[in-house]
Amino acid sequence: MTRSESPDLSVRQRLHPSSPFFNAARHLKKLILPAIVVFLVAQAASWERWLFLFVVPSILYEIYRFFTVRFHFATGEMVVRDGWLFNNERHIPFERIQNIDFTQTLLQRWCGVAEVRLQTASGQEPEAVLRVLAVPVVEEMRRRVFEFGEQAGAEVPPDLTTGWESREREFEVEDDGSPSPAPVSDRLLLHLPPAALMKLGLIKNRGLGLVLAGMGLAWEFDLWERFDFVEKVRPWFSDATWQRIVLLVAGTVLAGFACLLLFSLVWTFFRLYDFRLTRHGDDFRLQCGMTTRLSATVPLHRIQFVSVQETVLHRAMGAVSLQVETAGGKSEGEENASMSRRWFAPLVTPGQLTDLVAEIRPGLSLEGLDWQGLDAVGRRRLRRRALFLALLLSAGLALLFRPWGGLAIAILVPYALLHSAREGMFLAFSHFAGGIAYRSGAFTRRTSVTFHDKSQVISLHESPFDRRYAMASLHVDTAGAGTAGHRIQIPYLSRGVAKSLGEELATQAEQAAFRWS
Amino acid sequence: MRSEKAGLSGFGFEKEQRLSEEPEFLEAALAADPESSSPPADSHDVPGGDQEATPWRALHPRYVELERLVSWTVTGLFLLLPATVTLTLAWSHGWLPMIWRGLATGAGVGAALLLAWTSQVYPQKAFERTRYRLSDFGLEIRKGVYWRKVLSLPRARVQHTDVREGPLQRRYEMATLVIHTAGTENASVELEGLPRDVAFEIRDQLLAGTADDAV
Known part of the structure; x- marks a missing residue:
């Protein structure tokens, strides 16, 4: 698959020379936890140590990749080539790019490199993951991709000072007290101050998952038995009064909970430090992170689905979190998932939510919807x-x-x-001019919206139980559905309602031509 | 497009309305009793039923025949035959205590009856339940015997289509139409047992509709 067009400006680029190092480190990082476990249990089963030799081929592979991966820009597209005997050349048109993420760990920042992840609507994996590139290359890449978008949008003046660099420049500007030299068209939509991050840390409580994973691992490797956990703990209880036992247990639980909370707070603080959501022309841009810096871009029109989540803790703090879905890259795990999907707006007040929703779809207001509740x-x-x-x-x-x-x-x-x-009480749907909204949940409440130009197949489902009550459920399928943990699947509709609603939605979907972009 | 404004006022469930106005939502295309609902062999169109312009169409009339053939072959060869042989051997050689042998035989007969039902009766039911039509907005498919589904596939959402023909399907001049969308739950929608020419016809019509929609 070759193109007659010659590279516009750029000659072929390699990855940054430090990339084998960073990639090898990435593989090694995954092995740290197993390494600790194996080290602890190694006396009995030393063969497990040899499992670490599996990392050698992956390191060799990274070196091979460094010598074979090339990329360059042609007009309106990026071309990535890899392979030595079997060449693979991939053309990624800028207009197909669904979102772009840039990641920089602390170490990478010191070395002046960053990771780039390009996502198109296709299937499972990001279209291109370039680990790692020098920052000037990344800046140039960003500039070209966005410049193209702006040409297509033809309304926003080109702005070259975006990305994480822009923030530093902003600070410089503040220090100098002089007006900004370049016209900055970025509009700040959301900024999370440290206090908000603390709240978010409380809500997310990440530590719990870690503990569960740790316990799973402990069972897996029989750690309880290897350390004679029960035997060691028994003396504490053998001559203890029941008051002492209660105190011990309660103290352990409380201390554990406090540790988890602390972990969650610290994790959130570092990860989402200085979180900013800005609007740049037709794109949303996200930036955050203290040590590892993340930066993502979501073109406005690629948003397929908007979902608002509200847990009990959210309600206690008078806040909600907003997630969006774009197409593609579905199978990635939680940690690798594009950050723009996980944290579009992790913590917003109802007032900010109204503004953000209006930003995504002008004229849409979740409060203004006419909800039809369950009978x-x-x-x-x-x-x-x-x-x-x-x-x-x-x-x-x-x-x-x-x-x-x-x-x-x-x-x-x-x-x-x-x-x-x-x-x-909460379950309801709303069919409004631009699309359909659905909300559900007993304690954790989710409200999701999709639009006629984004909905795909409309389907009605009738289980034998539904049939007894002459009911049906209505599903509205969208691209990339499921990453926000909610789908538009409205249950317990009466047949007549389900049928006419389904027909109306399908007709409106057909009339509103689907655009990826 | 028929729309019931009264019905749209809520999840609104009203028994009276159900009985009078919407007597047969999923059954709209089917006549009241299953016997008369199987279409005449020379036509794929279903008489009566829906009032709307485009009529619902049934699958290839020999769909049931093919499904039965496949289903009987598979269950017969891989389940019934081995089970019969094992049980016969068990009785003739006196394997296992009598009570277990008896139970196994009972279970075997039960399973055989169930399999016979799924091989013989189920294809007929599936055939009666499956209907499709190309309407104003695209392709509509009804399917499912117990868990029923109506899929509405807007023309503008068709990404690409496949027409699949297995060797047996070819003998019966049938094909499977697969329509891919950008969705997730229904990323691809299959319609099995279409007459071959109809599958190609639907494909062409769907693609013709999407030609001017640049994705």
């Missing part, structure tokens, strides 16, 4: 399902922990009733 039959079905699950779970527990497990029914049934009642 009595739907609520009854929700309640019945919750009760059934609660009883099933209690029966299971009763069988497992005979006979006291059955007592769980005293907690599960009221919980099921409360959960279904709350869910029934």
